[in-house]
Amino acid sequence: MPLSQPIILTTLTATTLVFLLSTHLVLMWAALELSTLAILPLIANKSHPRAIEASTKYFLMQAMASTLIIFSGALNYEMTGSYQIAELTDLTSMIVLTLALFIKVGLVPFHFWVPEVLQGMPTAPAIFLLTWQKLGPLVMLFLISHLISLKLIFMVAVLSSLIAGWMGLNQTQVRKLMAFSSIAQMAWIIVIIKYAPSLTILTFYIYSTTVSATLLTLDKMSTTSTKHLITSFSKSPTAATLLTLSLLSLSGLPPLAGFLPKWLTVNQLVSEKATWIALLMLMASLLSLFFYLRLWYNSSSTLPPNTTNTTRLWRKLTPQSNLTINLLVLAATTLLLSATLMKAITKQETPKAK
Known part of the structure; x- marks a missing residue:
């Protein structure tokens, strides 16, 4: 209608x-x-x-x-x-x-x-589900964060990051990989909610931008499983490159935008004498990093054998990136806006949790 x-x-x-x-x-x-x-x-x-x-x-x-x-x-x-x-x-x-x-x-x-x-x-409802629909529950968590036990938050965050990374290792469906990625990213969002709520907002903002760019690019490339990514660079090098930038930013590798919230979160946890929690979160994120790099390897770092000149089914469509995807990838990879937010955050003194 x-x-x-x-x-x-x-x-x-x-x-x-x-x-x-x-x-x-x-x-x-x-x-x-x-x-x-x-x-x-x-x-x-x-x-x-x-x-x-x-x-x-x-x-x-x-x-x-x-x-x-x-x-x-x-x-x-x-x-x-x-x-x-x-x-x-x-x-x-x-x-x-x-x-x-x-x-x-x-x-x-x-x-x-x-x-x-x-x-x-x-794709569109999936983006809403992973971003906008989580805004309301996160606001409620903000309001009761001072009442929630710090040990409970740490336990749930570490287990979420660990289990999501572990379950994504043997997964070939791209949508399910993005779901496990969302679970792992939510662990990074809530682990710092009691110490620095402003840092939680920054992490959620960067995650929302990056996952939106990733899902839109995957939808543009008509990709449903990891094996379909092998021919993605042959179909559209531009879309495959944009997907690579989004995935690497989502994994938190420098100098992309996804690195900034993880770096600030680890820095805040160490300053709050929660060094072991920061170490466990970093070790658990290595599992997620593996399937991010596997997606990147299949999409942009390898090419299938090409020994025939006949027209293949996967050659018929040549998806091109649109302006929305380009802007989202630009926001997901640049550190310019994030550096400005980081400067504003570091000027504020966050009170320690009781």
């Missing part, structure tokens, strides 16, 4: 404003529900069994998380008489709400739905 997309985008924008302007738990829960209902038609836009399965799984997981959120609010209201998220003092309510938000963003041990849902989604 022609009016569906404007209505969906308006709903997503309105729910985002509610998250940014409200601290009432019920109001934020309602915004989460509207955001979930808005993206479901995008997931099931194509009447395909995979799309229907992905939308069903996503709805069930988000419904369970939303149930836990409103349940934690009801418990806190019974104990304190308030629905304000800043006045969340009941321990049980705080634990239930934290687990619900971990389900929303797809962190370990509630990560299993992310690769299954992402596998059956079109």
